Amino acid sequence: MTSSSNGSGQSRRAFLKGAAAAVPAAAAVATTAQAEADPLITELQDWASGLGDGVDATPYGLPIQYEGDVIRRNVEWLTADTISSINFTPIHALDGTITPQGCAFERHHSGAIELKKDDYRLMINGLVDQPLVFSYADLERFPRENHVYFCECAANSGMEWAGAQLNGAQYTHGMIHNMEYTGVSLRTLLEEAGLGAAGDLKDKWVYVEGADASSNGRSIPMEKALDDVLVAFKANGEALRKEHGYPVRLVVPGWEGNMWVKWLRRIEVTNQAIESREETSKYTDTLADGTSRKWTWAMDAKSIVTSPSPQMPILHGKGPLVISGLAWSGKGAITRVDVSKDGGKTWETARLAKPGEKMALTRFYLDTTWDGEEMFLQSRAMDETGYVQPTKDELRAVRGENSVYHNNGIQTWWLKADGELENVEIS
Amino acid sequence: MTSSSNGSGQSRRAFLKGAAAAVPAAAAVATTAQAEADPLITELQDWASGLGDGVDATPYGLPIQYEGDVIRRNVEWLTADTISSINFTPIHALDGTITPQGCAFERHHSGAIELKKDDYRLMINGLVDQPLVFSYADLERFPRENHVYFCECAANSGMEWAGAQLNGAQYTHGMIHNMEYTGVSLRTLLEEAGLGAAGDLKDKWVYVEGADASSNGRSIPMEKALDDVLVAFKANGEALRKEHGYPVRLVVPGWEGNMWVKWLRRIEVTNQAIESREETSKYTDTLADGTSRKWTWAMDAKSIVTSPSPQMPILHGKGPLVISGLAWSGKGAITRVDVSKDGGKTWETARLAKPGEKMALTRFYLDTTWDGEEMFLQSRAMDETGYVQPTKDELRAVRGENSVYHNNGIQTWWLKADGELENVEIS
Numbered sequence: 001m002t003s004s005s006n007g008s009g010q011s012r013r014a015f016l017k018g019a020a021a022a023v024p025a026a027a028a029v030a031t032t033a034q035a036e037a038d039p040l041i042t043e044l045q046d047w048a049s050g051l052g053d054g055v056d057a058t059p060y061g062l063p064i065q066y067e068g069d070v071i072r073r074n075v076e077w078l079t080a081d082t083i084s085s086i087n088f089t090p091i092h093a094l095d096g097t098i099t100p101q102g103c104a105f106e107r108h109h110s111g112a113i114e115l116k117k118d119d120y121r122l123m124i125n126g127l128v129d130q131p132l133v134f135s136y137a138d139l140e141r142f143p144r145e146n147h148v149y150f151c152e153c154a155a156n157s158g159m160e161w162a163g164a165q166l167n168g169a170q171y172t173h174g175m176i177h178n179m180e181y182t183g184v185s186l187r188t189l190l191e192e193a194g195l196g197a198a199g200d201l202k203d204k205w206v207y208v209e210g211a212d213a214s215s216n217g218r219s220i221p222m223e224k225a226l227d228d229v230l231v232a233f234k235a236n237g238e239a240l241r242k243e244h245g246y247p248v249r250l251v252v253p254g255w256e257g258n259m260w261v262k263w264l265r266r267i268e269v270t271n272q273a274i275e276s277r278e279e280t281s282k283y284t285d286t287l288a289d290g291t292s293r294k295w296t297w298a299m300d301a302k303s304i305v306t307s308p309s310p311q312m313p314i315l316h317g318k319g320p321l322v323i324s325g326l327a328w329s330g331k332g333a334i335t336r337v338d339v340s341k342d343g344g345k346t347w348e349t350a351r352l353a354k355p356g357e358k359m360a361l362t363r364f365y366l367d368t369t370w371d372g373e374e375m376f377l378q379s380r381a382m383d384e385t386g387y388v389q390p391t392k393d394e395l396r397a398v399r400g401e402n403s404v405y406h407n408n409g410i411q412t413w414w415l416k417a418d419g420e421l422e423n424v425e426i427s
Numbered sequence: 428m429t430s431s432s433n434g435s436g437q438s439r440r441a442f443l444k445g446a447a448a449a450v451p452a453a454a455a456v457a458t459t460a461q462a463e464a465d466p467l468i469t470e471l472q473d474w475a476s477g478l479g480d481g482v483d484a485t486p487y488g489l490p491i492q493y494e495g496d497v498i499r500r501n502v503e504w505l506t507a508d509t510i511s512s513i514n515f516t517p518i519h520a521l522d523g524t525i526t527p528q529g530c531a532f533e534r535h536h537s538g539a540i541e542l543k544k545d546d547y548r549l550m551i552n553g554l555v556d557q558p559l560v561f562s563y564a565d566l567e568r569f570p571r572e573n574h575v576y577f578c579e580c581a582a583n584s585g586m587e588w589a590g591a592q593l594n595g596a597q598y599t600h601g602m603i604h605n606m607e608y609t610g611v612s613l614r615t616l617l618e619e620a621g622l623g624a625a626g627d628l629k630d631k632w633v634y635v636e637g638a639d640a641s642s643n644g645r646s647i648p649m650e651k652a653l654d655d656v657l658v659a660f661k662a663n664g665e666a667l668r669k670e671h672g673y674p675v676r677l678v679v680p681g682w683e684g685n686m687w688v689k690w691l692r693r694i695e696v697t698n699q700a701i702e703s704r705e706e707t708s709k710y711t712d713t714l715a716d717g718t719s720r721k722w723t724w725a726m727d728a729k730s731i732v733t734s735p736s737p738q739m740p741i742l743h744g745k746g747p748l749v750i751s752g753l754a755w756s757g758k759g760a761i762t763r764v765d766v767s768k769d770g771g772k773t774w775e776t777a778r779l780a781k782p783g784e785k786m787a788l789t790r791f792y793l794d795t796t797w798d799g800e801e802m803f804l805q806s807r808a809m810d811e812t813g814y815v816q817p818t819k820d821e822l823r824a825v826r827g828e829n830s831v832y833h834n835n836g837i838q839t840w841w842l843k844a845d846g847e848l849e850n851v852e853i854s
Binding site: 054072081102104180 | 477478479480481487488489490491492493494497498499508512521522523524525526527528529530531535537538539540541543544564565567568569570571572573607608609639640660661663664665666668669670673742743746747748749751778780781790792794
């Protein structure tokens with residue numbers, strides 16, 4: 001694909017055929033050429049001249065060596081110690097919507113613990129007719145559900161409140177993953193313990209608590225607990241990874257990741273919110289006047305262009321370009337995503353790979369042409385409630401600049417003429 | 428959950444509450460007990476008394492040590508050499524529908540080759556207006572699609588033709604996986620090369636060929652090639668594993684896995700089928716009289732109970748039991764799955780976790796009660812064409828007993844009173 005034969009007015013097909021009919025391409029990555037000119041058909045490559053490698057059944061199959069950089073990454077300065085740390089999904093390098101467990105971000109507050117299934121117990125206590133303790137094997141005897149949901153850390157994009165800081169979609173938006181969960185509905189287990197003792201359920205809560213030393217605990221209104229919360233033991237078909245809460249975690253669709261308690265050990269039915277550390281001094285939105293919003297659970301509609309992006313520069317020169325990204329909403333299905341090339345002055349509606357699904361990642365594409373000029377790339381998501389993803393300035397106008405959590409503002413990548421991209425903010 | 432307190436006439440809730448109100452359970456796996464009786468609430472466990480492990484960003488996150496047996500496995504005697512081998516997805520231990528790449532079965536004919544993206548080329552030649560060679564980067568510039576599809580080896584369950592042989596769902600039905608693919612439609616690439624030169628497309632074919640030394644090649648009718656075939660470069664969001672054809676494989680929805688050519692290097696538009704080794708002496712159905720059916724591409728509707736199964740015995744005794752399994756059809760969506768406990772005399776309709784999707788795995792559950800008696804467990808799938816999965820004897824009546832490929836007959840697990848299961852065949 002030679003850079004000399006582009007033409008923004010031409011169709012993609014006409015463009016590529018023009019290139020194919022031209023002399024063999026000289027640019028570094030230029031390769032669409034007449035078949036006769038390609039060495040593939042005249043020279044036998046090493047990998048085609050002998051036997052390849054046998055495939056071991058064990059250990060677990062890993063990515064090929066050439067993909068060794070498609071991994072979770074830490075930002076070492078973000079937390080005080082790697083024991084109390086966080087890492088980031090390489091969303092810039094992924095496509096589709098499913099996140100493999102092996103590269104799905106995770107956050108822990110006192111390390112990832114090793115809890116055997118045989119040792120596992122889940123207690124349901126508090127305002128129930130009969131306190132119960134379930135083993136892992138017990139949980140497997142209740143009816144199961146399968147659902148694909150995203151899990152986003154409330155602090156995802158948090159560093160961007162104060163302005164563009166982290167240079168890559170993995171770091172600005174990579175505290176998210178999207179997996180197919182298998183588990184038992186929390187409603188089923190609560191009804192097993194019996195909610196008669198709780199009386200009117202309207203003002204009741206459940207307090208959910210993890211088994212690690214941090215005892216991460218969160219209060220969830222009963223209405224949500226009885227709606228779509230899952231006690232999950234598989235993700236993408238497999239057992240949960242240790243760092244994702246093996247053997248059992250809570251799945252709270254659409255709500256902030258901190259509530260998806262890992263190594264889930266206890267669910268208490270209560271008369272009121274517990275107001276734990278993780279829902280008071282942490283994971284609350286601090287406003288301009290220093291006060292904080294009491295509860296912000298759902299993750300609002302948000303989107304990000306994953307490619308091109310600072311970690312995924314354009315190497316192929318002018319001509320056909322696929323702009324790809326992810327969109328999601330904790331309040332329902334994504335209905336539309338727009339992409340801007342000029343920092344939000346004008347917008348084009350992107351193509352959704354599939355119709356949006358509730359509380360799950362949606363992949364969008366804009367099949368376009370790059371004329372080699374700089375762009376200010378943005379995306380904005382809309383969900384089934386009619387909500388439109390806001391700009392960062394619109395968020396700041398309401399919440400001030402003290403916030404860290406729940407930044408769903410529109411992100412900008414500055415695409416330069418050389419194909420490199422930079423995280424910038426434009427007003 | 429004590430084995431003394433079951434009652435098939437009771438509801439699941441009543442049963443469990445009965446158990447909970449009884450004395451602390453004494454059976455090995457019995458654990459639903461009054462909260463006060465469980466040691467969890469009086470003793471602090473090791474894993475809750477100190478910091479857990481930090482989580483390395485690298486290497487790629489692996490399953491926890493306790494899940495070390497949830498891996499692909501070879502049956503060493505099945506092929507002459509591990510270089511020309513096959514392995515099996517641990518479907519008995521998985522749930523949901525997505526298969527992680529790391530434990531997804533694979534079959535290769537001359538080893539898994541290591542082909543760098545930069546070295547990769549895909550040629551389209553033959554009856555096209557302009558032969559073209561695409562680099563990997565070229566492919567990324569065409570509009571992409573995302574689809575979840577199953578891939579089943581034509582020889583899956585093949586050893587069962589001659590009677591029950593392999594003791595476990597992983598071995599009898601594990602040559603299948605189900606992933607979310609991202610790629611470019613083959614139609615797009617063929618139209619890029621131009622099909623004017625092919626004339627009437629009705630009787631035309633494409634011959635697709637891999638880059639490994641086996642040069643695995645198959646002929647595909649043009650109608651299918653222009654319908655839903657994908658040139659795929661991602662599975663479950665990530666790059667393909669080496670053994671799944673990195674960097675590019677063909678995805679031929681619903682059709683036998685051998686046609687899903689890995690390390691895809693060439694697509695030739697032809698006037699007729701090539702009649703390659705892999706579609707004549709192999710991958711054809713040999714009938715009773717020694718002749719073979721010329722083509723059998725689509726995988727017919729099929730299902731399997733994955734748990735309980737010989738590798739997943741019942742350890743929990745009588746009472747509530749979840750029977751779980753997978754169903755699929757290469758001719759459309761699964762519409763219904765029935766489960767029999769008495770070897771096909773009577774059937775109960777299972778619950779589908781989600782409505783069936785075309786050419787993708789469907790998870791089914793039967794939430795039931797085990798009274799401790801033996802069962803002959805079977806499942807039968809139905810698809811949107813109205814087709815009903817047949818018995819093995821029904822298949823043999825038509826095809827004789829020389830066949831290996833395309834065995835979609837109903838499988839039987841003999842559940843014994845001790846909870847163990849065995850692969851049996853009943854007539």
